[in-house]
Amino acid sequence: MSVRVWQLLVVVLAGAVAGCAEDASKMRFAQNAVLAKPVHRKAQAVVEKELEKHFGTPLDSVAWLKLPVNYGKAEGKVKSVDGRSVIVDFNAETSDLEGLNSPELSRAGLLFTSGANQGESFLLASYDPSEKSFETLLPLKTAPAEGDQFVVAGQNLRHGRKLYARHCQHCHGINGDGDGTTAKYLNPRPRDYRLGIFKFTSTNKDTKASRDDLKRIISHGIPGTYMPSFVPMLKDNELAVIVEYIRWLAMRGELEVQLLKDLKNDYAADRARKEAKESKASTSEIENQIAKQLEEYVANPTEGLAAFIETVTGDMVSAWEGAETADTVIMPPVPRVPDTTASRERGKALFVKTDGGKCINCHGPTGRGNGFQTEDFQKNDAAGGFYEKRGLHDAWDQPIKPRDLTRGIYRGGRRPIDIYRRISQGIKGTPMPPVAATVKPEEIWDLVNYVLSVPFESASPKAAKAHSVAGQPSEHGNAN
Amino acid sequence: MSSAKVAKPGKPGGENLVFQRGGFTVRKFWCAFFVFWPIVAIIYSLISSLVPSLGWWFPGPSVTELGQRIDNLFYLILYIVTAVFIGTQIAMGYVLWRASHSKDERAWFSHGSHSLEVIWSVVPSVILLFLALYQMDVWALFRVQAYFPKEARDAPIAEVTARQFEWRIRYPAPGKKLQLKPQPDDLYDVNDLHAPINRAVMIQLRSEDVQHSFFLPHLRVKQDAIPGQIIPIWFKAEKQGIFELTCAELCGWGHYKMRAQLTAEREVEFEAYLKKLQADQNYDGHATPSAVAKKDE
Numbered sequence: 001m002s003v004r005v006w007q008l009l010v011v012v013l014a015g016a017v018a019g020c021a022e023d024a025s026k027m028r029f030a031q032n033a034v035l036a037k038p039v040h041r042k043a044q045a046v047v048e049k050e051l052e053k054h055f056g057t058p059l060d061s062v063a064w065l066k067l068p069v070n071y072g073k074a075e076g077k078v079k080s081v082d083g084r085s086v087i088v089d090f091n092a093e094t095s096d097l098e099g100l101n102s103p104e105l106s107r108a109g110l111l112f113t114s115g116a117n118q119g120e121s122f123l124l125a126s127y128d129p130s131e132k133s134f135e136t137l138l139p140l141k142t143a144p145a146e147g148d149q150f151v152v153a154g155q156n157l158r159h160g161r162k163l164y165a166r167h168c169q170h171c172h173g174i175n176g177d178g179d180g181t182t183a184k185y186l187n188p189r190p191r192d193y194r195l196g197i198f199k200f201t202s203t204n205k206d207t208k209a210s211r212d213d214l215k216r217i218i219s220h221g222i223p224g225t226y227m228p229s230f231v232p233m234l235k236d237n238e239l240a241v242i243v244e245y246i247r248w249l250a251m252r253g254e255l256e257v258q259l260l261k262d263l264k265n266d267y268a269a270d271r272a273r274k275e276a277k278e279s280k281a282s283t284s285e286i287e288n289q290i291a292k293q294l295e296e297y298v299a300n301p302t303e304g305l306a307a308f309i310e311t312v313t314g315d316m317v318s319a320w321e322g323a324e325t326a327d328t329v330i331m332p333p334v335p336r337v338p339d340t341t342a343s344r345e346r347g348k349a350l351f352v353k354t355d356g357g358k359c360i361n362c363h364g365p366t367g368r369g370n371g372f373q374t375e376d377f378q379k380n381d382a383a384g385g386f387y388e389k390r391g392l393h394d395a396w397d398q399p400i401k402p403r404d405l406t407r408g409i410y411r412g413g414r415r416p417i418d419i420y421r422r423i424s425q426g427i428k429g430t431p432m433p434p435v436a437a438t439v440k441p442e443e444i445w446d447l448v449n450y451v452l453s454v455p456f457e458s459a460s461p462k463a464a465k466a467h468s469v470a471g472q473p474s475e476h477g478n479a480n
Numbered sequence: 481m482s483s484a485k486v487a488k489p490g491k492p493g494g495e496n497l498v499f500q501r502g503g504f505t506v507r508k509f510w511c512a513f514f515v516f517w518p519i520v521a522i523i524y525s526l527i528s529s530l531v532p533s534l535g536w537w538f539p540g541p542s543v544t545e546l547g548q549r550i551d552n553l554f555y556l557i558l559y560i561v562t563a564v565f566i567g568t569q570i571a572m573g574y575v576l577w578r579a580s581h582s583k584d585e586r587a588w589f590s591h592g593s594h595s596l597e598v599i600w601s602v603v604p605s606v607i608l609l610f611l612a613l614y615q616m617d618v619w620a621l622f623r624v625q626a627y628f629p630k631e632a633r634d635a636p637i638a639e640v641t642a643r644q645f646e647w648r649i650r651y652p653a654p655g656k657k658l659q660l661k662p663q664p665d666d667l668y669d670v671n672d673l674h675a676p677i678n679r680a681v682m683i684q685l686r687s688e689d690v691q692h693s694f695f696l697p698h699l700r701v702k703q704d705a706i707p708g709q710i711i712p713i714w715f716k717a718e719k720q721g722i723f724e725l726t727c728a729e730l731c732g733w734g735h736y737k738m739r740a741q742l743t744a745e746r747e748v749e750f751e752a753y754l755k756k757l758q759a760d761q762n763y764d765g766h767a768t769p770s771a772v773a774k775k776d777e
Contacts, residue, residue, distance in 0.1 A: 167737070170733070182733060220670060221646055221670055223648065226644065228643075228644070228645045228646040228734065228737055228738075229646045229670040229671045230737070231670075231671055231672075232671060232672065232739070232740065232741050233737065233739045331765045332764060332765045332766070335764055335765075335766040336762075336764035336766075408662055414668065414761065415760065415761055415762070415763050415764075416762060416763065416764045417763050417764050417765045420764070420765070445764075452664070453664065455662070456663075456664050
């Protein structure tokens with residue numbers, strides 16, 4: 001065979017190995033991502049090391065106990081020992097035991113809390129739920145005695161990872177960056193968890209999504225997007241562990257983005273080149289200087305990296321924990337205002353008011369999602385200046401359209417309370433603002449009644465009349 | 481030739497020659513070979529049909545009467561095909577057996593025989609014509625809307641819209657009729673179709689994107705969903721329970737995700753389900769749904 005053919009073969013094979021398959025055993029890192037400007041490669045290495053330390057890799061994940069994630073834990077004591085299998089008895093708590101049934105247990109850990117093996121941890125090879133017996137991956141040096149206490153932990157994370165890999169990963173990505181293999185074909189793009197923001201929640205505007213919110217999205221799907229419903233295919237306990245895994249990925253992403261944001265000022269990717277241009281020093285000297293500075297930053301116990309991570313995770317923990325408390329869930333103080341023509345007209349008047357909720361600016365005079373803001377250049381708060389393209393953008397820098405309310409598709413749910421919450425608290429990560437501060441609850445209900453009537457407006461001549469009453473030009477297109 | 485003993489029937493172009501020259505042992509082997517497998521197949525089918533507990537036979541009876549009739553058609557065809565299969569296999573075994581006993585007997589050259597051509601054209605045509613006529617009423621009942629039971633035709637219970645990769649379901653409000661276009665008081669659910677038992681019910685099937693197929697295996701209902709079309713399907717479940725509803729048309733990478741369920745329940749339970757759906761859909765955060773969507777027009 002000629003040399004050229006060989007070269008071609010090598011190139012094709014290398015492409016097949018490197019380009020096509022994504023390594024499922026490694027987490028992706030946000031290098032050159034939209035969310036965080038690229039940092040110096042040494043700083044990037046620091047970020048990657050920190051994330052590996054606290055979160056591990058998908059196949060060997062670390063349960064960082066500081067985070068409010070339900071990693072799964074079951075306590076019990078040894079009943080008897082039969083060769084390598086240890087027959088055990090759990091101290092109740094059936095919900096935690098569900099995960100133990102899965103083959104994913106193989107990498108869950110067992111820690112003895114009393115007896116001869118106290119303080120020693122073992123990886124488990126198998127668990128037989130009918131016999132209630134474990135086998136450890138490696139033989140136990142000293143056989144545990146009857147009554148020895150132990151804890152099994154981490155099974156939820158591992159069970160969750162397995163389900164996430166099967167059902168979610170190809171769109172949402174191995175590390176939840178919304179950039180899985182099928183993501184590029186989708187519009188709207190799959191959610192990128194790394195900002196820790198989820199759009200459709202029941203919590204107030206400053207709070208994260210609760211477990212129930214995430215579960216609701218997975219079980220109901222999001223109409224108008226590619227997110228399907230996963231129920232009844234996934235059972236309740238499976239939904240619960242997927243939710244835990246997604247929260248864990250979101251926290252990992254948040255820490256990553258925060259670290260990159262923190263480091264990008266002092267360790268920009270092009271710092272060495274820039275400084276070399278400005279000063280007389282050579283690039284290698286500046287590289288050494290950067291390395292030294294970084295070392296100092298990592299080593300500094302009070303003002304360095306460790307302290308920064310401490311603060312960031314502290315905020316993160318309270319934010320995610322806050323979402324689980326009942327007082328962050330938005331409940332309308334008054335019941336829904338009866339859905340009458342009068343209420344709808346009041347809602348319509350508010351909708352088109354340019355100094356109130358300003359709905360009209362984006363959603364347009366008839367709710368078609370064609371307000372003037374969609375044709376205007378918008379400010380880019382994160383990067384400064386304006387976006388290059390006209391129209392609205394979300395927190396992920398993706399172009400976003402205001403909902404066309406005539407279509408009757410409600411991504412975050414069609415219940416009155418869902419729409420009330422979205423109007424009252426806005427939609428997180430999007431330009432949809434909260435209006436609770438300026439609009440009264442009764443008025444929000446009027447808006448809800450109006451919004452829910454928009455898809456049927458053009459069909460009814462009476463509603464068309466209501467239209468002109470509100471003083472708006474009649475602009476009935478074909479509702480598609 | 482001594483080399484004829486090691487006959488290689490696989491040798492291209494040489495089969496006839498080798499067979500003719502082969503000893504009786506080789507001929508008997510092929511006779512036994514071609515008789516053995518049909519016998520295995522028949523024994524296997526007999527065991528699996530006579531001992532259903534093994535789970536080798538077809539799935540259990542349908543939960544609808546129409547499904548039972550479809551099954552009966554299937555079994556009728558199966559019996560005919562079995563008879564043909566056994567007959568042809570016996571004939572072939574007999575020919576092979578006879579040829580393995582006589583070196584001198586020559587095969588009858590039947591090519592061009594007029595009466596034989598007539599027989600094997602007319603007999604299958606009669607069978608096919610019989611099947612075509614015999615299945616007509618089942619087909620009409622299953623597919624032709626004019627023959628659907630009147631109670632089903634008059635009041636479709638839901639509209640099922642397939643989309644990548646889920647089933648979205650729209651019910652009319654309790655006491656109302658399903659309209660072609662969505663109504664303000666319609667009720668929505670996803671992946672869980674509820675239907676009353678012992679009543680013929682009709683579903684309007686649509687697709688939002690690509691071709692899907694609405695498949696209720698336990699009810700023997702399978703119908704493609706085609707974008708741009710509204711296709712009516714009906715069924716009458718006679719057993720309570722939760723039955724699988726899947727997509728039977730490869731519709732994209734997430735095809736496997738389109739696993740939903742049909743909940744067949746008593747009429748009262750179905751009504752209660754719609755009421756619950758309505759209460760949930762009008763939920764405003766206060767215990768009593770004070771503002772149940774009231775149309776003022």
